[in-house]
Amino acid sequence: MLKTLILLLPLLIKSTTARIGYFWHITDMHYDVNYTTLGDTSKMCWLGRQTNGGVRRLQPGPFGDYSCDSPWALVKSAADFMKKKHGDNIEFVLWTGDAGSHAASEPQKLLATMQNLTDLLRHTFSSQFVFPALGHGDVIGHHNHHHHGHPHAMTAHELYKNVADMWRFWLPSEALTSFQKGGYYTIENKGNRLRLIILNTNLYVRRGGASAPVRHPEAAASSSPGADDDPSGQFEWLEMVLDKSLRRREFVYVIGHAPPGADERGSSEGGPFQDKFNRRYLQIVRRYANIIAGQFFGHLHSDTFRVIYNDLGEPVNWLMVAPSVTPWRPPSDSGNPGLRLFKYDTDSGQILDYTQFYLELEEANQKGKAEWQPEYNLTTYYGLSEVTPRSLHRLAETFRHVADTELFERYVRATRVSTQPATHSYSSYLDSSSSSGLVDLAGSQGCEGACQRRHYCAVTRVAYPELQRCLRDDAVWSSRAPPTLAAPPLLLLLALTPLLTSR
Secondary structure, eight states: OHHHHHHHHHHHHHHHTOOEEEEEEEOOOOBOTTEEEEEEGGGTTETTOOOGGGOOOOOOBTTBOTTSOBOHHHHHHHHHHHHHHHSTTOSEEEEOSOOBOTTOOOHHHHHHHHHHHHHHHHHHTTTSEEEEOOOTTTSSOSSOSSOTTOTTOOOHHHHHHHHHHHTTTTSOHHHHHHHHHHSOEEEEOTTSSEEEEEOOGGGTBBSSSTTOOOBOHHHHTOOSTTTTTSGGGHHHHHHHHHHHHHHHTOEEEEEOSSOSSOOTTSOTTOOSBOHHHHHHHHHHHHHTTTTEEEEEEOSSSSOEEEEEEOTTSOEEEEEEEOOOSSSEETTTEEOOOEEEEEEEETTTOOEEEEEEEEOOHHHHHHHTSOOOEEEEEHHHHHTOSSOSHHHHHHHHHGGGOSSOOHHHHHHHHHHTTSOOOOTTSSHHHHHHHOSSOOOOOSOTTOOOTHHHHHHHHHHHOOSHHHHHHHHHOHHHHHOOOOOOOOOOHHHHHHHHHHHHHTO
16 A cells, blocks of 8 residues: 555656646537628518518617627627736637527528627637537538528538648648548647547437437438448547547647537437437447546537546546627527636646636626626535546536535526526426426526536436436435445545555
């Protein structure tokens, strides 16, 4: 035991001298070129669209509206704030997709929108690298996924080439080659042991709802062998890169647009990924959990997280979902715009903390000035001593408490980015879309009963069959005893130190 302690001491000493770094995460800007303060808030804040009877709702503000996507003033204020708050002393920026409006449908206009936002981030962070991921609406659009018959229709690979040319300033040649193949790439940081893997989650998402069997058209565009089970060969590539990182003793961040697992506000049948892709992704994460130091996604327009467990029920990894810049969050909830700044150990990739920033939209519109401010600090807000699968598991277990709901209430407030819920935001869609037979007993202004259960199950059951069991099996929900977990090695070492030194 004493020999083990001596071998571990260099690691303990090194951890106290680790270099601290920062990176931004921005996602789902959904810039709408048609937004105008003269527009109709019931019609995406577009001009010339009136409600029945010719009566127009209140006009939207200069920085946006909860019923609409982002105006330029909002996305510009976000970039300006990032630069002012932490611009020159950051390591990189993660941009996880969905540049254009939810109403966008023409490929050329979507590319023009992406170019505008690319130019904005490039000029904002002229000395830093931005690592973007494709969103499911970036190259295909939300409403007209195939663009059949459109005079400027493109294949998926033509779109990859166009976007690769756009992002050439940030990506090395090897990453560009990979991106042009399938919209994914990896970044090797030669200065430390951290590698970034940027996925194209469009290859796995469903189109037309969680229960729809049809994949995103980009998946069908792949002509590689076994494309039906591995579109564009991304899974094979991912495992190859992770295996290489394992041999090199690298730590890895996995980045993408749509996360695995389910949206806590969506259907109980599943989430963005097809089930077989969700299962395979989780298998890979479990296999390489020891070197995956973090997973970062967007898409849900919500501030949440997920815990991934191994076959023994032990927490082995986590993923963070950052809230969107756009305030509009379909189908039935909206929130303030958000930005996230991570603090991490640049050698190990260990996430140490993050600060969530937000813009109080109504206040900004009233003042005519965007004043972004901190919403919360992760470790302080939830009382965490560290950011690990184990600590996030323990946090998630408190979401089942009925008597003491303080931490869960904080979590729900964070998911809404400090906005009050709309009168229809939770109970209406739980009663109508959930097939679990649960009824939300809290009413529209709270999140208890079915709503609370839904959040807990979405956070802790990323595999769809486990999610469905959690939602439907009262025994799973009522059990208050978390899985038996082995003591963390460092805590065990510290506990044994007095015994060792007393001899």
